[in-house]
Amino acid sequence: MDKVKIGVVGAGAVGGVIGAMLAEKGYDVEIAKRYNSTITVDNYTAIEITGLFGNRNTLVKSVNGVTNFTSKKDIIFILTKAYDAPKVAEQCLNYLTPNGIIISSQNVMNIENMVKVVGQDKLFGLIVNWSANKVNKAKIEVVKTGNMIIGSFNDKSDAYLAVIQRILSNVAPTEISRNIVGEIWCRTIINSCISSVGALTGVNLGKFMLMPSTHKLFTNIIKEAMQLANAIQVKVKNYGSLDYYQFVKPGLRFYIMREKFFRHMRKQNARFVSSCQRAIENNKKSEIDYLNGYFVKLASKLGMTVPTNKRVYDMVLEIERGERSMTMENLMDYYLRHPNKYQKDIKVNKGE
Numbered sequence: 088m089d090k091v092k093i094g095v096v097g098a099g100a101v102g103g104v105i106g107a108m109l110a111e112k113g114y115d116v117e118i119a120k121r122y123n124s125t126i127t128v129d130n131y132t133a134i135e136i137t138g139l140f141g142n143r144n145t146l147v148k149s150v151n152g153v154t155n156f157t158s159k160k161d162i163i164f165i166l167t168k169a170y171d172a173p174k175v176a177e178q179c180l181n182y183l184t185p186n187g188i189i190i191s192s193q194n195v196m197n198i199e200n201m202v203k204v205v206g207q208d209k210l211f212g213l214i215v216n217w218s219a220n221k222v223n224k225a226k227i228e229v230v231k232t233g234n235m236i237i238g239s240f241n242d243k244s245d246a247y248l249a250v251i252q253r254i255l256s257n258v259a260p261t262e263i264s265r266n267i268v269g270e271i272w273c274r275t276i277i278n279s280c281i282s283s284v285g286a287l288t289g290v291n292l293g294k295f296m297l298m299p300s301t302h303k304l305f306t307n308i309i310k311e312a313m314q315l316a317n318a319i320q321v322k323v324k325n326y327g328s329l330d331y332y333q334f335v336k337p338g339l340r341f342y343i344m345r346e347k348f349f350r351h352m353r354k355q356n357a358r359f360v361s362s363c364q365r366a367i368e369n370n371k372k373s374e375i376d377y378l379n380g381y382f383v384k385l386a387s388k389l390g391m392t393v394p395t396n397k398r399v400y401d402m403v404l405e406i407e408r409g410e411r412s413m414t415m416e417n418l419m420d421y422y423l424r425h426p427n428k429y430q431k432d433i434k435v436n437k438g439e
Contacts (some may be wrong), residue, residue, distance in 0.1 A: 094119060094182065096153055096175055097166035099131075100219035101192065103165060103227045105258055107134040107145040112257045115272055117148040117156060127146065130157075130163070138219070138229035139190070140259075153178040154250025162251070164190050164213070169197040169377040176204045183209070188247060189239070195377035197276040198240070198268065207240040212267040214274060227405065234260040238267025253302045266322060273324040276312045276331065277379040278362075280305045283399045286373060286406060289413030293357025300418045302349050307395040307426060310335045315385050315393065367406055385419060394426035 091114060095106040098120035108114040118132065132149035136142065150156060153175060163179045166173050178191055183189070189205050191197070193212040203208055216233030235258070237251050248263045255261040264270050281292060284304065288295045295301050313335050316323050323331050329348055333341060363373035379400040386393040402420065407412035422429035 091115065091161045091250070092158055092184070093117070093254075094153075094156055094160040094163040094179070095166065096179065097171075097192075098149070099166065100221045100227050101215055102164065102166040103134050103221070104136055104219050104229060105166070105255075106147050107136055107143070107227075108140070108258045109254065110147045111143060111145045114257075115148075115256065117150060117158070117160075117194070119153045119156060120149055120151060120211050133225055135226040136229065136336075137222075137226065139217075139232045140229040151277060153182060156182045156344065158182075159184045159187065160302055161187050162190060162254070163187070164192075166192045168372075169200075169374050170372060172197055173200045173204045176201060180205070183199035188251075190251065193267075193271045194274045195278060195374050196271060196381040197377050198271060202240060208243070210240055211244070211247065212238050212240070212271060213255075214267075214270055221229070224347060230260070234262055236262050236264050236267070238264040238270065240267065259343075264324075266324060269322045269324040272312075272316055272321050273326050273331070275378060275381065276309055276323065277326050277329075278314065279382065279396070279399075280308050281359070282361040282363040282373075283308075283375065283379050283403055284418075285364035286367055286375065286403045286413065287399070287417040288415050289364060289368075290415065291357065292359040292361070293353055295415070295418070296349060296353040296357075298415070298418055300424070302346065304395065304399075304418065304423060305343060305349070306335075308399065311393040311396050312382055315382055315389065315391065318389055318391065319385075363403065364413070367403075373403065373407060392430050398422045398426055398429045 093109060093114055093116045095102050095116060096119045098118045106116050106118045130148055131146040135144050160182055165175055167175050172191060179189055188209050188211055190211045190213050191201050193214060214236040219227050219229045220232035222228050235255055237248060239248060240361055252261045252263055277431050284295050284301055286348055309331060334345060363375055366373040379396040382393050382396040383400050402411060402417060406413055
């Protein structure tokens with residue numbers, strides 16, 4: 088048994104599953120949560136897991152917040168929303184052992200902010216390809232199986248990666264990536280499509296993917312993102328069978344390939360509701376700043392333009408501010424259909 092002290096920050100569905108399954112395997116796990124579970128015994132929280140990882144009930148050591156950790160940790164998993172992660176990481180640094188590391192969930196683009204706080208040597212990226220939902224405060228249902236991918240932001244971390252892989256393999260199959268940045272770009276691009284359109288329309292993926300305008304919007308978002316990736320020389324990894332480099336090519340052959348991908352996506356994920364949509368419906372801040380908003384900010388730094396992503400980003404912010412409703416009619420927005428016109432009008436309004 089590894090003599091590793093593990094902290095988990097962000098006791099949502101993913102954090103709860105990871106914490107409970109590692110504790111069940113005998114690891115010294117302590118969860119930092121924001122609320123009291125409905126079932127607690129002394130300083131332990133009862134977590135029930137159902138669904139595709141099997142059924143189990145586990146007691147996990149827990150505290151309210153990072154500052155109440157009872158010991159220094161060798162590994163701390165940060166599984167919070169992207170906008171909370173840097174602040175949480177700053178707190179976690181005080182509770183790491185001298186050689187301790189932080190593993191941050193990275194399904195959106197938050198690398199730069201996290202590296203600034205943690206440093207490249209201590210920060211590792213984690214991509215989770217399985218899904219779980221919270222049924223209530225103490226019950227989690229795993230609804231989709233999949234693997235996990237880990238990687239470092241330097242080339243001197245093989246020993247750490249081997250340990251992380253061995254630990255996380257107790258939860259789900261775990262792979263080591265030598266291009267974790269490309270993996271994160273891969274997820275950020277597809278999430279910039281799915282999450283933003285869910286926020287714009289207020290419906291599940293199966294419904295908004297019926298609209299041909301959605302296909303065009305996805306294609307434009309991806310083309311702009313790939314132009315940025317090429318500009319900064321990032322090798323974007325495939326999203327399953329989807330090769331982004333093939334996806335953006337012109338011609339009938341690649342148009343047919345894109346349409347096949349869209350049909351497959353709708354068939355496999357028809358009931359999926361995006362995280363941005365859920366956040367807005369619950370009157371919470373979405374992660375749009377780390378999706379389309381990231382591409383907008385990067386383009387500005389590079390002196391490039393991403394008009395489709397800019398329009399999507401601005402529209403979602405309007406929805407967050409209550410200035411626009413979530414409706415399918417948003418897909419027919421004039422500027423979404425004519426993004427270059429939007430870019431020109433922005434310049435005119437700024438007096439450029």
